[in-house]
Amino acid sequence: MDRIGKWNVVHRFQKRKLLILINCVAGLSIFFFGYDQGMMGGVNNARNYVDLMGFGYVTDDDVVHITNSLLQGGIVSVYYLGTLIGCLLGGWTGDKIGRIKTIGLGTLWAIIGACLQCSAQNKDWMICARAVNGIGTGILNAIVPVWATETAEHTSRGQFIAIEFTLNIFGVVVAYWLEFGLSFIDEGRTAFRWRFPIAFQIIPLLFLLAIVWFFPESPRWLTKVGREEEARYVLGRLRGETGEDTGKAEAEFQDIRNIAELEKSTAHRNTYYHMLFGIGSGKLHTGRRVQLVVWLQIMQEWVGIAGVTIYAPTIFAQAGFSPQKAQWISGLNVIFYLFSTLICVFTLDKIGRRWTLYWGSVAQGIAMFLAGGMSALAQKAEAVNDVTRASQYGAASATFVYIFTFAFGATWLTVPWLYPAEIFPLEIRARGNAWGVVGWSIGNGWLTLLCPVMFANISEKTLYIFGICNVITIPMVWALYPESNQRTLEEMDLLFAADTPWVWDAETNFARLKEQNPGLIQVSGRSHSVVDPETGVATEETRRRSTRGGFTLDSNAPRDNSPESVPEEKVVPKNY
Numbered sequence: 001m002d003r004i005g006k007w008n009v010v011h012r013f014q015k016r017k018l019l020i021l022i023n024c025v026a027g028l029s030i031f032f033f034g035y036d037q038g039m040m041g042g043v044n045n046a047r048n049y050v051d052l053m054g055f056g057y058v059t060d061d062d063v064v065h066i067t068n069s070l071l072q073g074g075i076v077s078v079y080y081l082g083t084l085i086g087c088l089l090g091g092w093t094g095d096k097i098g099r100i101k102t103i104g105l106g107t108l109w110a111i112i113g114a115c116l117q118c119s120a121q122n123k124d125w126m127i128c129a130r131a132v133n134g135i136g137t138g139i140l141n142a143i144v145p146v147w148a149t150e151t152a153e154h155t156s157r158g159q160f161i162a163i164e165f166t167l168n169i170f171g172v173v174v175a176y177w178l179e180f181g182l183s184f185i186d187e188g189r190t191a192f193r194w195r196f197p198i199a200f201q202i203i204p205l206l207f208l209l210a211i212v213w214f215f216p217e218s219p220r221w222l223t224k225v226g227r228e229e230e231a232r233y234v235l236g237r238l239r240g241e242t243g244e245d246t247g248k249a250e251a252e253f254q255d256i257r258n259i260a261e262l263e264k265s266t267a268h269r270n271t272y273y274h275m276l277f278g279i280g281s282g283k284l285h286t287g288r289r290v291q292l293v294v295w296l297q298i299m300q301e302w303v304g305i306a307g308v309t310i311y312a313p314t315i316f317a318q319a320g321f322s323p324q325k326a327q328w329i330s331g332l333n334v335i336f337y338l339f340s341t342l343i344c345v346f347t348l349d350k351i352g353r354r355w356t357l358y359w360g361s362v363a364q365g366i367a368m369f370l371a372g373g374m375s376a377l378a379q380k381a382e383a384v385n386d387v388t389r390a391s392q393y394g395a396a397s398a399t400f401v402y403i404f405t406f407a408f409g410a411t412w413l414t415v416p417w418l419y420p421a422e423i424f425p426l427e428i429r430a431r432g433n434a435w436g437v438v439g440w441s442i443g444n445g446w447l448t449l450l451c452p453v454m455f456a457n458i459s460e461k462t463l464y465i466f467g468i469c470n471v472i473t474i475p476m477v478w479a480l481y482p483e484s485n486q487r488t489l490e491e492m493d494l495l496f497a498a499d500t501p502w503v504w505d506a507e508t509n510f511a512r513l514k515e516q517n518p519g520l521i522q523v524s525g526r527s528h529s530v531v532d533p534e535t536g537v538a539t540e541e542t543r544r545r546s547t548r549g550g551f552t553l554d555s556n557a558p559r560d561n562s563p564e565s566v567p568e569e570k571v572v573p574k575n576y
Contacts, residue, residue: 004230010216014237015245018216019152023160025215026148027167028208029103029140032110032201034171036137037309038334039197040076042179045313045327046194053123062188062323069452071123078127080445082113082134083141084438088272090142091434098225099147099218099430102139107209110136111202118198138441142434149421150218150429151238154488158348161418166341169409172309173334180331220426220489223256231256255490260426262493270428275435283497284425290435292481293420297439298446299473300416303364304466305408306447307455308333308401314455315371315401315463320378320394329398336402340409352485353415357477360411364404365470371400372463379460397460416440422484423492482506 004010009021043049047058053075056066066072086106094102113133120126145161152160175197182193219238222231235249274280278287308315312333316326348356378393416436424432454462482495482503491510498509 003227004216004233007214008216009214010234010237015240018237019160022151022215023148023164025208025212026144027164028204029107029144030164030168031171032204032208033137033141034168035175035201035204036079036133036171038172038175039179039201040079041309041312041330042176042183042197043194044072044076045183046179047189048191049194052121052191053126055123064323066452066456069456070449073449073452075123075126075130077445077449079130079134079137080441080448082131082136083138084134084441084445086135086138086140087142087434087437087441088138088431089135090139090437091431092272093139094143094146094430094434095221095224095428098221099143099150100212100215102143102430103147103212104209106136106139106143107205107212108136109139111205111209112136114198114202114205118195134441138437141437141440143430145417145421146430146433147218149418150220150489151216153239155486156349157422158353158414158418158485159345161421162341162344162348162414165414165417166338166345169334169338169341169413173338176331176334180327183327219253220256220260220429223253224260224426228253228257252488255488256426259490259493270431272431272435275428275431283499284493285496286425286428286432288501289423289432289496293416293423293432293436294439294442295476296416296419296481297436298443299469299476300412300440301443301447302466302469303361303408303412303473304368304404304463304469305412306444307451307462307466308405308408311451311455312401314452315375315460316394316398319375319397319460320382320390321398333398333402333405337405337409340406341413343410344414347410348414348418349485352483353419354477354481354483356411356415357481358474360407361470361473361477363407364412365467367400367404367407368463368467368470371397371404372460372467374400375460375463419481419484422489423496425493426489429489479503482510 010018013021045058045062045064047062050056050058050064053071055068055071055075056064058064086109090102090106093105110133113129113131113136116129116132117126120129145164148160148164149157178200179193179197182188182196185192216234216237217230219231219234222228222234232249232253235253239245239249239252241249270286275286275290278285278290281287312330313323313326316329317323321329344356374393374397378390378397381387381390381393420433420436421429451462454465480501480503484492484495487495494513495506495510497513498505500506
């Protein structure tokens, strides 16, 4: 207890107020992440930046002509090489030194990267600076969702993460409109137009670096490293300790401790290499979980959002809008995007992760196909000087891009970030989430490198590729991604205990384990594993203790092998 400073907010706030504060800090990191993503869209159109980097030129009517699309895409995408390295570093340090210290490390690294970027003097400097900044972002992306998820209750995890990603898109909105406003200063011809927006991200990072030390460490990480008294205290403040909340924190603590004991049996096989191929993980099937989160994040980018976010002005220009009009239509699109994220706040924990992805894929796919078709018709009308029809088709194309963005913000924006933070075992949760960021880095880096080339060569047909990717995600989610909604983090090992990757087998096996052992998760034996890592079924001791299904035995109860040794009066109702 002495290791929790007197200045820590955990001493002054509890329950929902404490959770809101934690998620505000997590949201500050997510805001930076969104701002950093949205920033490059305006930077790529700054005259001084284009000339300095040498990948094109800007005419007097502010039209950007790209002569080296590979260099333009490379400067953008090298950032994602940095995030790939950073997330692996962040996952490892997050499990070693804790969530809070890792957030501090990532923030400091990102500040250094931002300073290097805004002072870049040539393309080589900028490429290196983007990579450094990406490492800091990767560290934060690997650990912040884990910290937020591990402190939230299982009934509201999705809601809190969805709120954080509303702040993520708010970052995109701020970046876009800041750069749009700067384009009018000295007609957007000076270095200030692109250097100031890059430097602006340092402000939230400094604030994050200053306040994160006042917040509690994850109780799950504290339990994992043996700091159980602190974990109990933090959980008590998060869940409440009086009235109807009595026993809730203790029950959750016992579940966490049991799972932590179980996972220690495979701790020596938890390197990134072992995780990727599932070597030695037995019924925990970590290799399968890694593949699921990597591909979910890759597909999140390939459904089209990376192209729309960074190259929206290009998309609208190809639909027939003037450069100035394309800019402000793109700005309205990101505002539309921001409000759409609020839908996920209210639906994600009600309809679940799978149905959220389903309706998103359907709406996004239809929108992408129609946006591409309308853009093609607009270009054909413009080619024959039919200005009226070109304008009509262009407006229709813009509308469908808006619909795509709205659907994405309400669905696919949040779930691929929440799912990795939910499904991995406690022992490797930070490293597991890091694999999700690896997938995001690959998807984003790959796409941002190819986007300028695709738009330059196949124009609006790029949107058809995005539409096809949306179609592919529907059977992928249906067959391979079990529902994590309304399940505790400790239940995930049971959900993935099936020997096949199919959802129907995972659900059947999970239901069988729960039915046969109604108290499987709510078990309080200090040294007893909940489920054997090799067989995937409850240990004999767990079976005996779970016969009181629906209850958690008090931690002070005797722990011999006799069922009669458990005193009847020492029980805590299962109420969470």
